[in-house]
Amino acid sequence: MPTYDYQCEECGRKMEIFQSITESPKKKCPHCGKLKLKRLLGTGAGVIFKGSGFYQTDYRSDSYKKGADREKPAAETKTDKKEAKTETKTPPAPKADTAPKKKSK
Numbered sequence: 001m002p003t004y005d006y007q008c009e010e011c012g013r014k015m016e017i018f019q020s021i022t023e024s025p026k027k028k029c030p031h032c033g034k035l036k037l038k039r040l041l042g043t044g045a046g047v048i049f050k051g052s053g054f055y056q057t058d059y060r061s062d063s064y065k066k067g068a069d070r071e072k073p074a075a076e077t078k079t080d081k082k083e084a085k086t087e088t089k090t091p092p093a094p095k096a097d098t099a100p101k102k103k104s105k
Helices: 063-083
Strands: 003-008 013-020 037-039
Touching: none
Parallel strands: none
Antiparallel strands: 003 013, 003 037
């Protein structure tokens, strides 16, 4: 549930009230009891990410991580062999016409 900032126009107190998004704004001040409570516009809360990262692999079990580490060197050697077999050759550049052009009279 979000926190909304309110201020009473009668007594001047500022407060934070937790309420549902679908709930209508409060009107009665809990301190003085007058119907002069006004919701203030807030900047909202920033998102804070803590930890090493937020990836699917961060939450894997230890046995999964050990198995992945064992497979990692084997996978790297397979890709190295494939790269050595598939050499890319660039096609020769087309020859430019080097003959001099005839002048028109």
